[in-house]
Amino acid sequence: MPQVCNSDLNGRILKSDYSGRSSRVLPFRRPRGVRQVSVLSELNVGESGVVAALNLPESVQNHLMHMGFVPDALVVALRRAPAGDPTVYCVDGMEIALRHETAEGIRLRSPEAENSDNASELELVQAVR
Amino acid sequence: MSTCCTTPAFEPPSTPPSGALRTVVLIGPPNSGKSTLFNRLTGLRQKVANYPGVTVEQRMGLMAGVGHDDLTLIDLPGVYSLTPYSEDARVAVDVLKGKMPGTPKPDAVIVVLDSLHLTRQLMLAAPVLALGLPTLVLLNMSDLMEARGGSVDPLKLAKELGAPVALISATHGTGLDAVPLFLNQHSSHQAAARQLTLPVLGNAASTHTWASQISRRTGYHAPLSAAGSRKLDNILLHRIWGPLLFLVVVVGVFEVVFSIGQPMADGFGEILARAAELIRPLIPGSWLQSLLLDGAWKGISSVLVFLPQILLLFLFIGVLEDTGYLARAALIADRVMRTTGLNGKAFIPLLSAYACAVPAIMATRTIENKRDRMATILVTPFMTCSARLPVYMLLIAAFIPNVTYLHGALGLRTLVMLGLYVAGFVAAMTTAWLLKSSVLKSSETPFILELPQYRMPTLRSLGIRLIDRAKVFLRQAGTVILCVTLVLWVLAHIPVVHVAGGSFSAPELADSVIGRLGHFIEPIIAPLGFNWKIGIGLLSSVLAREVMVSTMGTLYGADPGTQALTLQNALHHDMTLGGALALMIFFAFAMQCTSTMAVVRRETNSWKWPAFQFAYMLVLAYVSAFAVNHIVAAIFG
Numbered sequence: 001m002p003q004v005c006n007s008d009l010n011g012r013i014l015k016s017d018y019s020g021r022s023s024r025v026l027p028f029r030r031p032r033g034v035r036q037v038s039v040l041s042e043l044n045v046g047e048s049g050v051v052a053a054l055n056l057p058e059s060v061q062n063h064l065m066h067m068g069f070v071p072d073a074l075v076v077a078l079r080r081a082p083a084g085d086p087t088v089y090c091v092d093g094m095e096i097a098l099r100h101e102t103a104e105g106i107r108l109r110s111p112e113a114e115n116s117d118n119a120s121e122l123e124l125v126q127a128v129r
Numbered sequence: 130m131s132t133c134c135t136t137p138a139f140e141p142p143s144t145p146p147s148g149a150l151r152t153v154v155l156i157g158p159p160n161s162g163k164s165t166l167f168n169r170l171t172g173l174r175q176k177v178a179n180y181p182g183v184t185v186e187q188r189m190g191l192m193a194g195v196g197h198d199d200l201t202l203i204d205l206p207g208v209y210s211l212t213p214y215s216e217d218a219r220v221a222v223d224v225l226k227g228k229m230p231g232t233p234k235p236d237a238v239i240v241v242l243d244s245l246h247l248t249r250q251l252m253l254a255a256p257v258l259a260l261g262l263p264t265l266v267l268l269n270m271s272d273l274m275e276a277r278g279g280s281v282d283p284l285k286l287a288k289e290l291g292a293p294v295a296l297i298s299a300t301h302g303t304g305l306d307a308v309p310l311f312l313n314q315h316s317s318h319q320a321a322a323r324q325l326t327l328p329v330l331g332n333a334a335s336t337h338t339w340a341s342q343i344s345r346r347t348g349y350h351a352p353l354s355a356a357g358s359r360k361l362d363n364i365l366l367h368r369i370w371g372p373l374l375f376l377v378v379v380v381g382v383f384e385v386v387f388s389i390g391q392p393m394a395d396g397f398g399e400i401l402a403r404a405a406e407l408i409r410p411l412i413p414g415s416w417l418q419s420l421l422l423d424g425a426w427k428g429i430s431s432v433l434v435f436l437p438q439i440l441l442l443f444l445f446i447g448v449l450e451d452t453g454y455l456a457r458a459a460l461i462a463d464r465v466m467r468t469t470g471l472n473g474k475a476f477i478p479l480l481s482a483y484a485c486a487v488p489a490i491m492a493t494r495t496i497e498n499k500r501d502r503m504a505t506i507l508v509t510p511f512m513t514c515s516a517r518l519p520v521y522m523l524l525i526a527a528f529i530p531n532v533t534y535l536h537g538a539l540g541l542r543t544l545v546m547l548g549l550y551v552a553g554f555v556a557a558m559t560t561a562w563l564l565k566s567s568v569l570k571s572s573e574t575p576f577i578l579e580l581p582q583y584r585m586p587t588l589r590s591l592g593i594r595l596i597d598r599a600k601v602f603l604r605q606a607g608t609v610i611l612c613v614t615l616v617l618w619v620l621a622h623i624p625v626v627h628v629a630g631g632s633f634s635a636p637e638l639a640d641s642v643i644g645r646l647g648h649f650i651e652p653i654i655a656p657l658g659f660n661w662k663i664g665i666g667l668l669s670s671v672l673a674r675e676v677m678v679s680t681m682g683t684l685y686g687a688d689p690g691t692q693a694l695t696l697q698n699a700l701h702h703d704m705t706l707g708g709a710l711a712l713m714i715f716f717a718f719a720m721q722c723t724s725t726m727a728v729v730r731r732e733t734n735s736w737k738w739p740a741f742q743f744a745y746m747l748v749l750a751y752v753s754a755f756a757v758n759h760i761v762a763a764i765f766g
Contacts, residue, residue, distance in 0.1 A: 062210070066210045081371075082369075094246055097463075097578040101575075
């Protein structure tokens with residue numbers, strides 16, 4: 001499914017659809033058995049993730065950060081090249097192609113870490129209810 | 130600060146140098162529309178050169194409509210940051226700091242940012258503003274941003290950045306009056322001291338935080354991403370249609386160049402020949418007539434006729450580049466390029482080498498890895514450049530019958546031409562693989578490629594590109610080719626022989642100096658199926674490939690036996706089919722271009738590489754031509 005990628009919603013949305021409407025999916029609502037991805041290269045086309053850290057040589061890392069791959073940035077895997085390897089990612093509204101081995105060096109935030117980050121928020125939501 | 134804005138034209142010479150603007154630098158990230166803006170601001174008053182010692186292209190131009198006549202605008206290469214990741218960024222920093230030898234220290238900076246991705250683009254503004262020069266920030270493509278529902282408050286942004294900000298559209302030329310306004314303001318007083326909180330420079334994460342804070346505070350609302358580009362990519366990067374359309378584009382370009390370009394070239398050739406006949410009675414003296422018309426004019430016009438086709442090829446490559454398709458082509462080609470050890474980025478210079486190897490070798494600077502870049506430079510001259518076209522077309526027209534297949538959709542001549550293109554490409558790929566698995570072995574470098582949005586190419590930038598190319602071609606024809614043909618004509622006419630009656634006349638072509646030289650080298654080239662006239666052509670074409678055609682024109686024009694024939698017919702009488710095919714293969718592989726060698730020497734900073742390249746290509750060309758000549762002779766008897 002193609003995703004609408006919008007820099008304005010950086011790191012805040014987990015899912016969005018054709019209309020550009022973004023729905024916030026809180027951790028407790030996440031369907032069971034969802035795939036856990038830890039690096040960018042594991043994303044399927046159409047899936048998105050939030051960058052945690054870059055684990056690449058210094059100069060490459062710097063270059064990628066200037067292209068938008070900064071911690072907390074939302075990255076969507078847009079499409080694979082016809083031959084299947086470089087994948088086009090959408091970050092910050094730009095489309096950038098990376099090879100598998102480069103994408104492997106970009107760690108995504110694990111859902112567990114997010115749980116702890118959002119723990120207070122989660123409690124708040126539950127308290128309101 | 131001075132009292133008021135005086136008219137710059139009447140500025141007294143006593144003004145301190147800091148008050149008068151001389152040099153303005155234009156900087157911006159790649160794909161921000163910087164070049165379009167540069168063309169807008171300078172028009173045709175620009176000159177392209179190279180920075181000394183590096184391969185980065187330096188574009189300078191005089192600015193119009195500002196009130197000064199001597200205001201130079203320097204276009205820096207597109208960079209994402211001032212961190213010296215690539216050679217481009219190093220040059221940008223040196224120019225900005227006034228440390229680049231031969232380039233004046235800039236008095237002001239114009240930063241061009243793509244307003245569609247302002248947050249990320251602002252990351253470049255931080256290190257530029259930190260330099261403390263008077264700076265104008267232009268937000269380009271503001272029309273597109275607004276059309277797609279984005280917005281930003283330029284006044285707030287100006288306050289945040291401590292520099293004037295203007296919304297512009299370089300493509301439509303709107304909002305550009307901000308530039309003269311800014312420059313005239315700053316020619317009368319110095320930039321006010323700014324109080325800015327800038328991020329830790331050189332730290333990408335900190336710069337990004339700073340940029341996103343600024344864009345949030347200025348109410349920047351990013352536009353929706355372009356659905357059109359995405360939809361187009363669904364087709365152009367489709368698993369099956371993508372590569373297929375890519376092939377169609379490449380074959381289509383060549384088909385058009387030959388089917389439309391050929392009549393244009395023929396017509397142009399006829400005009401040139403008629404012009405020669407018109408001036409013939411005006412020139413006194415038979416030897417002067419012969420020197421100017423049979424020697425110089427015939428030589429030059431045999432090359433000039435190919436100008437329409439070469440411009441057509443450049444036009445297509447320009448359109449592919451300006452629309453943003455070339456980046457997609459690199460993405461499609463990455464998988465193939467990978468098997469050779471190079472990456473998709475090497476494909477862009479290789480594709481533009483179809484036009485000319487010299488700009489292509491300069492374009493290799495986008496390849497970050499030094500060894501990859503070297504390998505790309507070394508294989509680039511194998512790509513069929515436009516200078517080979519005249520030779521191919523002459524030989525194909527003379528030797529390949531005009532047969533068509535598939536109800537006229539595909540001609541044998543087009544097929545032979547495509548075969549030559551494929552031969553060059555295969556030679557380039559094989560050589561790249563050989564180099565990358567031996568002397569230039571390196572760890573694989575990351576392939577990071579930005580896919581710009583599809584854009585409509587502007588007539589203006591295409592026009593400027595074509596005029597530039599035509600100028601280079603005509604300069605070549607007017608200097609190198611003219612000299613070579615004149616020298617050849619003279620060598621073909623000495624030593625003069627005494628004729629009965631006390632007058633002098635030219636010797637038989639075979640007895641002239643050039644004829645003897647040709648006969649001297651004939652034993653070396655005879656196994657390839659070349660006669661001594663072709664040998665002279667090969668010697669002269671070491672300067673530039675297209676010189677071959679003009680040399681043939683001059684030589685056959687000087688020979689009374691073939692003077693009346695067209696060059697095609699003369700060749701047809703003088704060569705076998707095997708020799709002709711061998712000659713084409715020789716041209717496909719041999720390095721006959723002094724400009725390319727000079728550029729390789731400058732790139733690699735040593736004579737070792739161009740010498741190696743020349744020897745390698747010459748051996749390959751000789752062996753292949755030898756094989757082709759003998760195989761064809763064996764088959765067709």
